[in-house]
Amino acid sequence: MEEGLRYIAAAFAIGLSGLGTAWAQSRIGAAGAGAIAEKPELTGRMIVLVAIPETIVILGFVVGLAVLVL
Template sequence: MERVLIAVAAALAIGISALATAWVQSRIGAAGSGALAEKPELRGAIIVMLAIPETLVILGFVVAVLILLGKA
């Protein structure tokens, strides 16, 4: 039973961070497309703003690995 709970915790660490990132990127993408329509020179800044939330998924993956390897 303990191994199941560890697996669920690792899955939640990745799943919640991925859902949060998807939600944030949808908001940034919508705002970014509106900004790009008015000022095309903001393209680089918008790409950076879309890439920053991806670190949340990477951190969720690291936490999941730490959870799985903590009881090995």
């Protein structure tokens, strides 16, 4: 039972943080697409900006791993 709960907790940690990242990236991506349409020279910078929220899912991954392993 406890083992199962750990897996569920890890799944929640990474799943919800993944959703959070996806939501943030969707907002940044939409704004970025608009910005690139106006100024194509911003393409490189926007790609980096879209990668910024990935920290959320990385932290979720670390927490999930900690829940499973520690």
